[in-house]
Amino acid sequence: MTNITIALIALPMCMGFSIYLLPKLDRYLAIFTALCSLAYGLQVLLNDTDLSIQLLDNFGVQLLVDQQSGYFILTNALVTTAVVFYCWNRGKSAFFYAQAIILHGSVNATFVCQDFISIYVALEVLGIAVFLLISYPRSDRSIWIALRYLFVSNTAMLFYLIGVGLVYQAAHSFAFSGLRVSPPEAIALILMALLVKGGVFVSGLWLPLTHSESETPVSALLSGVVVKAGVFPLIRCALIVPEIDPVLRIFGISTAIFGVVYAVFQKDTKLTLAFSTISQLGFVLAAPVVAGFYALTHGLVKSALFLIAGSLPSRSFKQLQSQPINTSVWIPLLIASLSVSGFPLLAGFGAKMVTFKNLLSWQDIILNIAAIGTTIYFAKFIFIPHTQLPETPETEAKQRGLLPAMVILLGGLILANFFYYQSAYTIDNIVKSLVTIGSGWLAYFVLFKNWEVNLSRNWEKLEHIIGGMTIMLTVMFWFVFAVSIA
Amino acid sequence: MFGFFGIILKKNLMMKIISMDVMSTGVIAYYVLIASRDGFFTPIIGNAGDNGTYADPVPQAVILTAIVIGFSVQALMLVGVMKLARDNPTLETDEIEKNNTP
Numbered sequence: 093m094t095n096i097t098i099a100l101i102a103l104p105m106c107m108g109f110s111i112y113l114l115p116k117l118d119r120y121l122a123i124f125t126a127l128c129s130l131a132y133g134l135q136v137l138l139n140d141t142d143l144s145i146q147l148l149d150n151f152g153v154q155l156l157v158d159q160q161s162g163y164f165i166l167t168n169a170l171v172t173t174a175v176v177f178y179c180w181n182r183g184k185s186a187f188f189y190a191q192a193i194i195l196h197g198s199v200n201a202t203f204v205c206q207d208f209i210s211i212y213v214a215l216e217v218l219g220i221a222v223f224l225l226i227s228y229p230r231s232d233r234s235i236w237i238a239l240r241y242l243f244v245s246n247t248a249m250l251f252y253l254i255g256v257g258l259v260y261q262a263a264h265s266f267a268f269s270g271l272r273v274s275p276p277e278a279i280a281l282i283l284m285a286l287l288v289k290g291g292v293f294v295s296g297l298w299l300p301l302t303h304s305e306s307e308t309p310v311s312a313l314l315s316g317v318v319v320k321a322g323v324f325p326l327i328r329c330a331l332i333v334p335e336i337d338p339v340l341r342i343f344g345i346s347t348a349i350f351g352v353v354y355a356v357f358q359k360d361t362k363l364t365l366a367f368s369t370i371s372q373l374g375f376v377l378a379a380p381v382v383a384g385f386y387a388l389t390h391g392l393v394k395s396a397l398f399l400i401a402g403s404l405p406s407r408s409f410k411q412l413q414s415q416p417i418n419t420s421v422w423i424p425l426l427i428a429s430l431s432v433s434g435f436p437l438l439a440g441f442g443a444k445m446v447t448f449k450n451l452l453s454w455q456d457i458i459l460n461i462a463a464i465g466t467t468i469y470f471a472k473f474i475f476i477p478h479t480q481l482p483e484t485p486e487t488e489a490k491q492r493g494l495l496p497a498m499v500i501l502l503g504g505l506i507l508a509n510f511f512y513y514q515s516a517y518t519i520d521n522i523v524k525s526l527v528t529i530g531s532g533w534l535a536y537f538v539l540f541k542n543w544e545v546n547l548s549r550n551w552e553k554l555e556h557i558i559g560g561m562t563i564m565l566t567v568m569f570w571f572v573f574a575v576s577i578a
Numbered sequence: 579m580f581g582f583f584g585i586i587l588k589k590n591l592m593m594k595i596i597s598m599d600v601m602s603t604g605v606i607a608y609y610v611l612i613a614s615r616d617g618f619f620t621p622i623i624g625n626a627g628d629n630g631t632y633a634d635p636v637p638q639a640v641i642l643t644a645i646v647i648g649f650s651v652q653a654l655m656l657v658g659v660m661k662l663a664r665d666n667p668t669l670e671t672d673e674i675e676k677n678n679t680p
Contacts, residue, residue: 151636209640216647223654232665236678239591239658246598246651247585253605253644257612260637301679552679554671559586 094145097157097204100132100165104197108190115186122176122189129200130169136162137511144206154206154267156328163384164203164324167391170504171316172196174497175309178399181492188228195221195313202321207266208256208282211325212249215289218321219245225310226302237305240554244298247558248288251565255281268325271333276576279336280569283326287568288561290322292377293347295564296370298557300354300549303369304362308402311362315369316395320387323376330380335575339568340377345458348374352465357545359409361401364469369394371462372432378459379450382443388508389431389443396428396501397473403490412476418487422478424498429470431505433532434463434525436517439508445521446512460528467532468540475536591662591669595655602648609641 107125111118135141136157145155172192179188198221201214219242226238256266258278263270271279284295291299299319303311330337351371358364372390376383403421406412431440444463451459481487550556584597617631659669666674 209643213643213647216651220651220654223658227658230661232662233678235658235661236674239655239662242651242655242658243585243594243598246648247582247601250598250601250605254608257605257609257637261612261615266640553675555586562582 101201108194111190118186118189126172133166155204156206160384161203163388167388168317171395174500178493178497191224199321248285252285276572279572284565291319300366303366312395312398316391327380327383344374344377348462355469379447382446386443389439392501393432416477416479418481429473433467439505442512464532468536471536609637613637
């Protein structure tokens with residue numbers, strides 16, 4: 093198993109470069125790599141693996157594979173497979189596939205690493221791969237968006253390195269457990285950097301623009317898996333060091349509400365989805381113990397939704413309302429939106445219920461409000477008018493490759509029910525979720541359908557995002573300080 | 579940490595990138611400082627006598643990775659700036675941002 097785990101990290105990197113050398117085989121190699129991770133992830137989940145590996149000696153690389161990482165790896169594998177199928181006939185060059193697979197490998201690496209330096213390396217590789225993927229169309233705008241991403245993430249990672257240095261000074265080791273003996277400023281620096289990387293709360297304000305302006309398959313990858321690479325180390329730390337747990341819960345809740353407020357008032361499909369990613373990350377962080385399953389369902393849904401949004405005729409809701417879309421696009425849109433709203437029979441329901449069960453009492457009410465908010469803005473997607481339209485070459489080009497991708501993502505969503513079906517499906521829970529969805533839709537028709545608010549997006553300027561890091565750092569320091577005293 | 583202020587305060591994209599480099603140099607220097615807390619001698623047996631005032635090799639080894647990564651990120655950013663400079667010759671971030679946000 094140790095060797096297989098190392099292969100899990102090494103294989104995508106080798107494949108990434110092989111794709112460059114054998115450009116003819118690009119798509120096949122990419123699919124093969126993604127399927128290998130899929131097999132690995134399933135194997136971890138079904139066998140209940142709990143494996144801790146220490147490579148080299150005391151200061152070497154530490155890996156840990158358990159249920160949590162199994163879920164995350166599975167998400168990564170399914171999303172990558174779907175994206176490769178989506179791109180199959182879209183004339184992407186070998187360079188695109190190579191970067192996508194290197195990204196896949198670095199995300200896998202973050203999901204198994206257990207020490208700060210390996211995580212740092214994995215996150216930096218990921219940052220560079222994302223930069224290249226976003227700037228793939230080479231338009232001015234895409235280059236600027238990519239540059240902005242790299243800027244924010246690199247600055248955050250520099251703060252992270254300072255934090256890691258402090259941890260080493262205190263614990264003489266880079267393992268996560270060293271956080272227990274480190275000073276609050278070290279914890280604050282590391283947490284802040286990971287929050288930025290994961291796109292959580294105000295430090296995640298770089299995320300909406302990046303995710304909505306990238307190409308369709310790239311946004312699907314970004315929202316589906318890349319943000320989780322930032323969130324995963326946070327969850328690991330919270331499970332190892334109990335003092336961090338309340339801090340993360342508070343940030344999770346605020347993120348959930350923050351994302352919902354912005355998402356409800358957006359008029360653009362991709363922007364709504366990007367803000368929804370922020371809000372859903374809040375749900376993931378709110379209950380670290382079951383974060384893996386929630387991340388799985390969210391990753392599948394969000395990448396499906398981004399791929400669908402790419403095949404809609406327009407990005408603005410107003411235009412979509414006035415002009416019916418094809419039913420064959422609407423049905424997957426319906427399934428995905430229902431799952432994320434927590435409708436029974438889909439895995440989103442199980443994930444929501446399991447998360448709610450692991451909440452603390454003060455979190456419960458706020459997160460329920462956020463859940464209703466989620467159904468409100470997904471009502472915008474569900475109630476887009478639809479008819480059976482004749483196939484034209486134009487719609488065919490937009491929907492090319494969508495079907496196999498949807499089969500994988502939504503099929504995964506239905507099969508994922510299997511993991512938690514016993515604990516989630518009780519009468520109480522089903523009634524509760526239906527009431528949530530009903531009240532959300534009611535609120536949508538009564539209040540939000542015609543309510544227009546323009547929320548300022550001034551905060552998304554580069555200077556503000558980077559300046560926001562210092563504020564987050566200060567807030568985080570006092571949070572951690574207060575918790576460590578109490 | 580002057581580099582960080584540079585990132586925020588400088589208007590020119592090029593200057594921002596250089597400020598980031600200053601910041602990363604600062605972080606590297608900090609790691610070297612951590613390494614040399616116990617002594618300055620190269621950690622080779624027989625170098626420091628009996629009192630064991632060796633420099634700690636671990637942070638130095640680790641920061642090597644960060645130097646290389648920082649270097650490559652720098653290179654990538656400069657390529658991006660070169661491309662952007664064709665249409666925005668002044669490279670002022672406000673202008674670029676105005677042209678490229680919806």
